[in-house]
Amino acid sequence: MVSRIRGGILALGAVVVLLAGCSASGDRTPTASGNTAPSPAQGAASAQDAASPVETSEADWQPVADTLVRSGKLSNGTVYRVGFPRSDLTVTSKGVQIEPGLALGSYAAFARYPDGTTMAMGDLVVTEEELQRVSSALQDNGISQTAVHKHLLEHTPPIWWTHFEVEGQDPAALTQGVRAALDETATPPATGSPPSAPIDLDTVAIDAALRAEGSAEGGIYKFSFAREETVTMHGRVLPPAMGVTTAINFQPTGGGRAAINGDFAMTADEVQGVIQALRDGGIEIVEVHNHALQDQPRLFYMHFWANDDAAALAQTLSRAVEAHNVRPTG
Numbered sequence: 001m002v003s004r005i006r007g008g009i010l011a012l013g014a015v016v017v018l019l020a021g022c023s024a025s026g027d028r029t030p031t032a033s034g035n036t037a038p039s040p041a042q043g044a045a046s047a048q049d050a051a052s053p054v055e056t057s058e059a060d061w062q063p064v065a066d067t068l069v070r071s072g073k074l075s076n077g078t079v080y081r082v083g084f085p086r087s088d089l090t091v092t093s094k095g096v097q098i099e100p101g102l103a104l105g106s107y108a109a110f111a112r113y114p115d116g117t118t119m120a121m122g123d124l125v126v127t128e129e130e131l132q133r134v135s136s137a138l139q140d141n142g143i144s145q146t147a148v149h150k151h152l153l154e155h156t157p158p159i160w161w162t163h164f165e166v167e168g169q170d171p172a173a174l175t176q177g178v179r180a181a182l183d184e185t186a187t188p189p190a191t192g193s194p195p196s197a198p199i200d201l202d203t204v205a206i207d208a209a210l211r212a213e214g215s216a217e218g219g220i221y222k223f224s225f226a227r228e229e230t231v232t233m234h235g236r237v238l239p240p241a242m243g244v245t246t247a248i249n250f251q252p253t254g255g256g257r258a259a260i261n262g263d264f265a266m267t268a269d270e271v272q273g274v275i276q277a278l279r280d281g282g283i284e285i286v287e288v289h290n291h292a293l294q295d296q297p298r299l300f301y302m303h304f305w306a307n308d309d310a311a312a313l314a315q316t317l318s319r320a321v322e323a324h325n326v327r328p329t330g
Contacts (some may be wrong), residue, residue: 001205015100020174022311041247042302043276045297045322047229047230047232048061049235049238050230050235050236051113051114051235051237052113052117053079053239055077055078056080056112057077057168058071061074061080061110064082064110064171064175065082067094067099067176067179068175068179069189070084070189070192071191076239076241076243078111078112079109079239079241079242080111081108081241082107082108082109082110083105083106083289084105084106084107084108084124085100085218085222086100086106086187087104087105087191088186089104089127089159091157091183092155092157093105093154093155093305094153094154094305094307096251096307097221098251098259099223099251100218101217101218101249101251102249102251103151103152103261104125104127105125106123109122109241110174110175110274111238111239112171113236115128116169117170117236117238118167119233119242120143120174120232121164121165121238121292122178122243123161123162123163123164124163124185125159125160125161126161127157127158127159128158128159128160128163128184130184130185130186131148134181135148135162135185136180136184137183137184138175138325140177141177141180142177143174143177143178143181145164146164146165146291146293147161147289147290147292148160148161148163150300151263151269151286151302151303152262152286152303153284153305163291164178164181165292165293167200168303175291180268183288197216197219199216199219199252201250201252201310202256202310202311202328204220206221207313207316208323209311209314210223210248210314210328212225212252213330215330219248219251219252220249220251221250222247222249222250223247223248223249223282223319223328224248224329225245225247225248225265226246226301226326226327227240227244227245227265227325228325228327229297231296231297232236232295233292233293233294233296238295240329241330243291244265244291244295245264245326245329246264246321246324247262248262249261250310250313250314252310256309256311257308257309258307258310259305260305260307260310260317261305262303262306263301263302264301264302264320264324265299265301265326266299266300266324267297267298267300267324268300268304268329270323270325271300273323273324274320274324275302276323277316277320277323278304278316278320280316280319281312281313281315281317283304283305283306283313283316283317283320284304284305285303285304286302286304286305287302287303288301288302289301
């Protein structure tokens with residue numbers, strides 16, 4: 001009897017020690033997969049310690065341009081971003097023919113880090129027929145597929161958007177995988193930039209409402225807002241040009257009206273405030289989802305839609321911008 005009591009006391013003591021150990025090291029939380037995820041405190045520390053991209057030149061990315069058979073743009077000397085507009089597609093949503101610059105722009109963004117690693121992230125616009133082949137091509141080339149979702153509500157033909165991420169020492173080899181995925185689509189070859197056409201909107205009023213200066217590109221009036229805090233993944237800083245921004249696009253539809261689309265980059269506690277601001281002004285919510293798997297802070301992206309007076313929509317969008325922690329990138 002005494003030995004049973006002693007055994008019970010020893011077992012209880014072991015449990016107490018184990019629990020105390022868990023409490024003392026409570027800076028890591030088990031995930032559903034059994035791996036450990038960093039706590040908010042660790043996330044803050046990792047942001048301070050995360051490696052920033054090194055400065056590069058256009059020439060450094062020539063192997064990427066050669067592989068993709070199109071050149072990109074270097075942002076702030078660190079992110080080389082290549083666009084693949086789906087100008088081959090005629091997509092209609094709610095009676096509006098969607099311009100490539102509004103919602104049909106694939107891209108791949110590349111950054112190099114001090115240890116020589118290159119990170120590539122991007123988003124591919126694919127038809128429903130292309131989606132499974134593109135998914136297989138990404139997987140076959142060791143590229144992580146991090147999201148599959150919609151950016152538009154009712155639209156024809158059915159289009160999907162899939163995000164990807166990959167890291168490696170050889171940017172040309174990484175790009176071969178991206179090229180393999182693109183080759184499974186009817187994405188057209190690069191063409192010269194179309195001449196800049198006047199934007200048939202009251203851009204002064206739109207700029208004033210959003211407290212930022214938009215840019216005209218391919219007939220679309222665009223805004224970009226970066227997160228105020230540092231966004232990291234895998235111990236590396238993700239600059240805004242890697243795709244971790246709020247994007248707002250206006251496509252003129254006549255008479256001062258515009259179709260608007262894009263996405264808000266939000267932390268979890270900001271999502272409801274942004275939704276409320278958009279819905280109070282009649283802007284439709286399309287989808288809420290993640291674009292990456294291990295970003296810190298964890299970001300949620302919300303796509304939206306409306307086709308109405310552009311200046312009035314800008315006022316509503318401004319209230320949604322104010323509901324999350326961002327600043328204009330310009």
